[in-house]
Amino acid sequence: MAAGVAATGGLLFGFDTGVISGAILQIVREFHFSPVQEEVVIGAVLAGCILGAASGGLLADRFGRKAVIMGTALVFGLGTLMCVAAGSMHMLIVGRLVVGLGIGTASFAVPLYLSEISPPDKRGALVSLNQLMITIGIVVSYCVDGIFSGQAHGWRWMFLAGLFPALVLGTGMLFLPCSPRWLAARGHANKAKDALKRLGQESSLVHEDEAEQNTGSLRELMSPRLRPVMLVGIGIMFVQQFTGINTVIYYAPTIFKKAGFASDAAAIWATVGVGMVNVLMTIAAVRLLDRIGRKPLLSAGLFFMTLALLSLAGAFRFQHLLAGSMKWVAVGALVVYIAAFAVSLGPIGWLLISEIYPLNVRGTAMSIATLSNWGFNCIVAMTFLSLVEAVQPWGAFALYAGIGAAGWFFCRFFVPETKGISLENIEADLWAGRPVVKLGTTSG
Template sequence: MADSINASDIQVNRGFLWRVSFISGLGGILYGYDMGIIAAALIFIRGSFALSTRMQELVVSIVLIGAMLGAIIGGGVADRIGRRATLLWGGCLFVVGSILAQLSPNIMTLMAARALLGLAIGFTSVTAPVYISELSPPQSRGRLISLYQFALTLGIALANVVGYWLAAGQAWRTMFGLGVLPAVLFLILVLTLPESPRWLFSVGRMEQAHSVLRTYTNEAGGRLLLEDIQSALQAKVDKRWSSLWSPAARGALVVAVGFTVLQQVTGINTIIYYGPQIFSLAGITADKSAIFATLIVAVTNMVFTVVAMVLVDRLGRKPLLYAGVGGMTVSLFVLAYAFHHQELFRASLGAVATACLVFYIACFAFSMGPIAWILVSEVFPLQVRARGVAAATIGSGASNFVVSATFLSLIKSAGNAATFATYGFFCIVTLFFVRFIVPETKGRELESISTKTADAA
């Protein structure tokens, strides 16, 4: 069984693992770019097409409907045709969606393009973390999976740089069209990747699984891993969606879906999608200045994701979550207080809002951001791992859709202070969820994590 594996017996070619993890993680750049570029583009799209508040929310959130559909389809596809092939399909969708968005003659075509980009996001966000987790040894798995989140934050930062650069010309079409470049690079590099050895073994292609393992681990390590995978496959878990509610997978489903939903309802994507509008509420009214402030937040997100990569396999998942979510809670309530007592801050409100959002995003980046992807790719049994991650992605997408599709309306109806205090309340709920529901997975083999999670359920 998994617990019998001695990690010191598994010698790995770390250079190979970093390379394949980085390439597959490039899907995160595409995800981040298409998620982040709407913040700057929306300022000019709303004028080009005379959009109402409700239509602005729909343009932002339609990508999430596509992402949920992509997760449903991608989870089954990844289990059926493999992780590598599914990443290739996702890359193709990114290329088509980016071109269509640039050429959109009307708002309906733009929304169709955004939905297609969402479909691509669903494919890659389901598959890339699973692929990385299935190649990684337990002692460095968290760090390697964090590469996906780092790539995502890099994509958001690139989107904000492009948005700031093109803001003077209001060139929102070019903002979308530039997404073709990383999509084509992603497609080319994915062609150089091997298939996941765990997936190959699960479909009976043992010799190919051995061949992949020999490229990055020694004979003893490969044998131990394959024996452990074979033992895990003997568990009675089929590949139907309904099996996610079986005793073997139910606990993992609660952890993964619950955590990804909480990740969204704590308000992270209101900042990513509506950053310039939030800074405008705080008195930073110039479009370019608001976009620049959003860029500062995006760079902070990227930098502190590196902190998570360094610490997640040293300190563990839960200590980082306690520190990060605690910091997010404080920053949201301070921001709510500042908005509620604007007369006390006057000209400094913009600086206070920037400081709060930078602190919030820093805390998110070293905790909930990367650890969500780590947990959901670790806790499920091999037979339903891709579908399990798909279910978590659907939960994330659904809650993200609700938050992003209601943010501007909530600001109008409840006010700035109440809106951010609501997200702060959900941070408190998250702390309790981490304390009582989330397992510590640091340094443990994948098969032992899914077994223990099933026992806990």
């Protein structure tokens, strides 16, 4: 129940990311935006995400994960109301920027909290509830857009719908315990034990002589001992984004139209189908992560993602030979791609960065990894159409496939297997100087 309430932050993340796709169609007509103004309104949320990811880590380490998530719900609510009430482009941009602050903070604070309240044998499933809720939030936003698309000022109702999950998150977190690991790191051993009992766990988190290790700094993150694990966290985010996932999220209708779908409606419904596959396969990932493990799913997922991207590149390259079947090849390739992503890089990227960092700097470290994720997201989103123009669609997808192949080797030789290993044992191996890929192998 605690994980479900906290994961509502993922629902907000997904909803506020996807809702603009339908709302912007009405907004452009009502305010007579130019293409540049439209890009600014859409891009404002990404700027907010970067700011939220950059600033939230220090707050999470200082004030606690619960407090930051509650603050995130308040920020979401404020930004939503500003968007609903916007009477000008500037007000709308500010509202989207505030919403972005919430998304950027929630994108790491929620999995961080989930990882620290979860027992080792269920951590993969519970942390991945956040990714599941993100995928559900995206699909819900598409449906809300459809419901209000025919109404006057329907875009305001589209945004307003996001207020409900913000209220659920903020109110629900009031009744949840603080992270017991954060309490222990701050020296509140008795409060940490009480929090564990509320969560149905009795095991000790830290040795008494370790409870004072409650401070960390950015300089410590850059130390030779922690630098490798920081690079692995940033590396997994690079692979997650530069294999092209957000070209599918943001540009799937465009891809389908280039593949041969004649109407906007047909391309959009094909996109909804891809979104549903994302949800269903993320549900499968929640069940598999603590059974099969992180690395086997990463290996299989990256293999099939690369294969799908190569198939998509080949279909565009030899489009003249496929004729009318081209669009179905594109649909099939994207379905395989999104299914493979949903059981591998999608949830595991966020899961790993919630597991591999030491407690005293975990919030700040996750903030840096999340900041890199949003930075990579921006680069991919802003370069895709230009890349298509420069090297044709097949060249763009071939490039992403090459990064997927390189990512397979990266995950194989640098990413640790953390299934069933307590966060304390992973940290003990890190402080003992073991290579990142072997974290948890001596104490699991």
